[in-house]
Amino acid sequence: MHADTNHASAPPLLEIDAATVLRGGQPVLDRFSLRVDAGRHTAILGGNGSGKSTLVQLIARQLYPLAPGNGRSPVRVFGREHWNVTELRGLLGIVSPAVQRDYTSEMPLEVFDVVVSGFFAARGLGLDHQVSESMRERARGALEQLGASQLIGREMASLSTGEARRVLIARALVHRPRALLLDEPCAGLDLASRRRFLESLRALARSGTTLLLVTHHVEEIIPEIDQVLLLGQGRVLRQGDKAAVLTGDALGEAFGMPVHVAQHGDWYDAAAAPP
Ligand SMILES: Nc1ncnc2c1ncn2[C@@H]1O[C@H](COP(=O)(O)OP(=O)(O)OP(=O)(O)O)[C@@H](O)[C@H]1O
Numbered sequence: 679m680h681a682d683t684n685h686a687s688a689p690p691l692l693e694i695d696a697a698t699v700l701r702g703g704q705p706v707l708d709r710f711s712l713r714v715d716a717g718r719h720t721a722i723l724g725g726n727g728s729g730k731s732t733l734v735q736l737i738a739r740q741l742y743p744l745a746p747g748n749g750r751s752p753v754r755v756f757g758r759e760h761w762n763v764t765e766l767r768g769l770l771g772i773v774s775p776a777v778q779r780d781y782t783s784e785m786p787l788e789v790f791d792v793v794v795s796g797f798f799a800a801r802g803l804g805l806d807h808q809v810s811e812s813m814r815e816r817a818r819g820a821l822e823q824l825g826a827s828q829l830i831g832r833e834m835a836s837l838s839t840g841e842a843r844r845v846l847i848a849r850a851l852v853h854r855p856r857a858l859l860l861d862e863p864c865a866g867l868d869l870a871s872r873r874r875f876l877e878s879l880r881a882l883a884r885s886g887t888t889l890l891l892v893t894h895h896v897e898e899i900i901p902e903i904d905q906v907l908l909l910g911q912g913r914v915l916r917q918g919d920k921a922a923v924l925t926g927d928a929l930g931e932a933f934g935m936p937v938h939v940a941q942h943g944d945w946y947d948a949a950a951a952p953p
Pocket of ligand 1 (some may be wrong): 724728730812
């Protein structure tokens with residue numbers, strides 16, 4: 679399901695062309711290629727250690743690929759190879775466990791300030807930040823969109839995992855990025871919080887923000903996502919329409935054991951097949 683149909687002539691949101699990333703001297707992404715068109719909500723699925731977080735860091739310019747030798751970068755975002763990191767984050771909101779740890783550490787940071795600071799790509803508000811009424815208005819709107827308005831006034835360190843995640847997504851959305859990259863957004867959420875959170879992601883997907891969802895849980899792939907990439911040991915095992923990729927065979931290969939996949943309406947789930 680595409681977010682909207684006005685992207686026909688836009689460059690792809692993301693193009694990765696045979697990128698290799700080394701960590702500890704070993705290739706953890708190995709000649710990895712991926713294309714995500716703007717508006718095409720995509721899930722990146724893989725087991726522990728398959729390279730998902732490395733991929734997020736590659737896209738966020740926190741890790742760099744090996745130079746391919748042709749002078750070109752193997753990673754292009756919105757058609758461009760070179761980005762200033764602040765500018766890139768204005769177009770691509772990123773929420774990951776590392777971002778959440780950073781915001782919920784001991785330093786006192788108030789929820790509303792955290793969301794407004796998204797306009798300045800800063801961790802909190804400082805004296806030199808000129809906050810306009812329209813910025814405040816948009817921050818209130820983003821918190822409302824995530825069902826987190828009641829948290830205004832609270833300190834980040836006092837929030838539950840799910841509450842803090844909603845605030846950080848509001849912060850990532852405040853300057854209206856064209857896409858949102860979410861790394862394991864449901865980690866640490868209980869059943870009810872996860873369902874509510876996934877419903878808010880569905881609303882975002884329908885509102886035109888392209889979602890890139892990184893997860894190891896098939897049941898978090900919301901119906902609006904129609905492309906799935908299956909990652910195994912740093913390589914693309916399968917990529918394509920959800921129905922073609924979410925099969926027992928493909929997931930069995932990714933997770934290294936027999937997997938049973940069930941479909942419930944527009945949702946899928948997967949479990950280890952009984953021995
Ligand atoms: N700093 C590092 N030095 C050496 N190896 C690393 C480093 N960081 C990650 N790796 C290795 O890279 C591989 C991919 O790790 P990555 O964190 O990207 O996987 P992941 O798919 O996000 O895993 P998980 O689902 O467990 O979070 C793993 O084998 C991991 O041990």
